[in-house]
Amino acid sequence: MRPSHFLGGVLALALTSSAMAQTGPAPAQTPNSTTIQPARAPAPPGVPHGAPLSYEQAERVMAAAIDEGRRRNLGLTISIVEPTGEPIAFGRMTGAGYGSADIALAKARTAARFGRETRVLADALAAGQLWPLAIDGLIPVEGGVPIVVDGRTVGAIGVSGASALTDGDIARLAEAAAG
Structure with missing residues (x-):
């Protein structure tokens, strides 16, 4: 087992245990009782x-992202992947941080x-949902956008x-170039 899988499992177990400790055991169900569940917005x-x-x-998508990055005087890393998450194109602009390569790929794969x-996913986390x-491999940070053609x-x-907001704006703008 890879250390990251072990740590992820430990984190999930710790979060579950912590949540159970805070809420206590579930009330016993009787045939005629109804349990009120907290309202949760379903994930779209x-x-x-x-x-x-x-x-x-x-x-075309890569060129649109690079053009917008240059227009805003930013050093960006851009990753384009197919639906499985495997890379098709990758670009690291001058001045982009070294760590942004892994982040761009993770954002693309997640989307x-x-x-x-x-x-x-970032919004779900901000709302207190810990499942992300x-x-x-999932990254709940804005900047990953699916490329949608014909639905x-x-x-x-x-x-x-x-910033995450700027990364998202540029990704949405570039996505439109796929046609």
């Missing part, structure tokens, strides 16, 4: 997957595999190097 459904985007589409923007921390997720873009 992801966009269904389609065939992977072409390299030419990935180039591709879940068919939704990573900001949805329990999934290995299907054909890939995703992950942007890292600026």
